[in-house]
Amino acid sequence: xxVHASLLGAYHPQQGWLFRLGTGWKYLLLLALSLPPILVGRxxxxxxxALLALGMLWSSGIGPRKALRVGWMLWSILATxxxxxxxxxxxxxxxxxxxxxxxxxxxxxxxxxxxxxxxLLDALVRGLAGLRRLGVNVDQIALAIAVMVRSIPYLMGAFxxxxxxxxxxxxxxxxxxxxIPTMVSAVAYAQSTAEALHARGLAERESR
Amino acid sequence: xxxxxxxxxxxxxxxPGDPDKVLLDDVNLELAERRIVVxxxxxxxxxxxxxxxNGLRLPSRGTVTVDGHDTAKxxxxxxxxxxxxxxxxxxxxxxxxxxxxxxxxxxxxxxxxAERLARAQALLDARGVGHVAHQSIYDLSGGERQLVSLxxxxxxxxxxxxxDEPTTLLDLRNKQALREIFTHLxxxxxxxxxxxxxxxxxxxxxxxDGGRVVADDEPGNAVAYYRxxxx
Numbered sequence: 001x002x003v004h005a006s007l008l009g010a011y012h013p014q015q016g017w018l019f020r021l022g023t024g025w026k027y028l029l030l031l032a033l034s035l036p037p038i039l040v041g042r043x044x045x046x047x048x049x050a051l052l053a054l055g056m057l058w059s060s061g062i063g064p065r066k067a068l069r070v071g072w073m074l075w076s077i078l079a080t081x082x083x084x085x086x087x088x089x090x091x092x093x094x095x096x097x098x099x100x101x102x103x104x105x106x107x108x109x110x111x112x113x114x115x116x117x118x119x120l121l122d123a124l125v126r127g128l129a130g131l132r133r134l135g136v137n138v139d140q141i142a143l144a145i146a147v148m149v150r151s152i153p154y155l156m157g158a159f160x161x162x163x164x165x166x167x168x169x170x171x172x173x174x175x176x177x178x179x180i181p182t183m184v185s186a187v188a189y190a191q192s193t194a195e196a197l198h199a200r201g202l203a204e205r206e207s208r
Numbered sequence: 209x210x211x212x213x214x215x216x217x218x219x220x221x222x223x224p225g226d227p228d229k230v231l232l233d234d235v236n237l238e239l240a241e242r243r244i245v246v247x248x249x250x251x252x253x254x255x256x257x258x259x260x261x262n263g264l265r266l267p268s269r270g271t272v273t274v275d276g277h278d279t280a281k282x283x284x285x286x287x288x289x290x291x292x293x294x295x296x297x298x299x300x301x302x303x304x305x306x307x308x309x310x311x312x313x314x315x316x317x318x319x320x321x322a323e324r325l326a327r328a329q330a331l332l333d334a335r336g337v338g339h340v341a342h343q344s345i346y347d348l349s350g351g352e353r354q355l356v357s358l359x360x361x362x363x364x365x366x367x368x369x370x371x372d373e374p375t376t377l378l379d380l381r382n383k384q385a386l387r388e389i390f391t392h393l394x395x396x397x398x399x400x401x402x403x404x405x406x407x408x409x410x411x412x413x414x415x416x417d418g419g420r421v422v423a424d425d426e427p428g429n430a431v432a433y434y435r436x437x438x439x
Contacts, residue, residue: 011305012342116342117308118321143302146312150304153346192299199264199294200302200313201287201364 016060023123215270248416262290291361297353351382
């Protein structure tokens, strides 16, 4: 199984200021970086915020190389967005559209690279605590998100495996030959995850 | 003590009108020994048999009980008593890093988060995988992943550990290390394997073929029977 560096990155404890910042503040920072470029919609503002996000990560010990290691799939999507806007003669959108997506990913990585999953989930559970009064099982939501985060690299790896298998048969240009095995792999993975939750007694505990 | 009485497991046929597919039939076992191995060819029913023991699969007929708890009626209690180790640890690890995964196991028993994390780190250290506690589970070797899985399962202090071909994906060194750990586990261990040397370390061996228990003996005799069966 090929396994990618996750789109959202894996947490490794360090001493930088972002690592010490409270998780709630980091959620706010995520919004503060992601929303303004969408509202302003100017290319220079998008570039400035992207550089600011990179600078903030760098000042916490996460260099541009690590910050921008978001996987070839995302880069392909961003490039496709930019090319499409250029073809349709909208050069400003060729910067702002993929740029704003990249900023959102960088802001998310600012959260996930500097915060352990339990801390993220604890903050989420605290934030959603009010929903308990409406009968919502907040712990179950938090566990579901944690499992989802852990599954992203696996699914990206499954896509790479399908691509390798298709290449080995000389069919790498056929998108169907990539998507079907990836889907089958994703369903099998979901089943094994459900089985693991049951085996560890978490399905019962979380559904209480 | 684990008891299986008149157990049958069947799944509906794919085509309407066809008879159900029987995965296991006529299984009557009392599992009391500390080390029990289940051997059999691929598709013989080994995994189905093991999955019955902690209620991952329920019998279509008959009963499975663990210390008197019926897996069909009291699954929650059974899963507290019986930990399950999968062939592929990636299927088992639910969180992104080893320490988070072990911490998840401890949530039911340890209240404070700081205490849980300290305890998780100590348990990983004790298994020799403390140095990878904060790494992504995808960056670990197969042996490290299986040790983390084992740590997560043992963190809830089950009385029985069931392991479905736990050494199949491991290299020789990790296989030997895991065998050594399994030999010294405090818990009752029921495992399946294709590694017949590993099987010989058990006290009792059950041979499954075509969904039926065809031999139940001390490992030397059972392995000899299995070798004959596979000729």
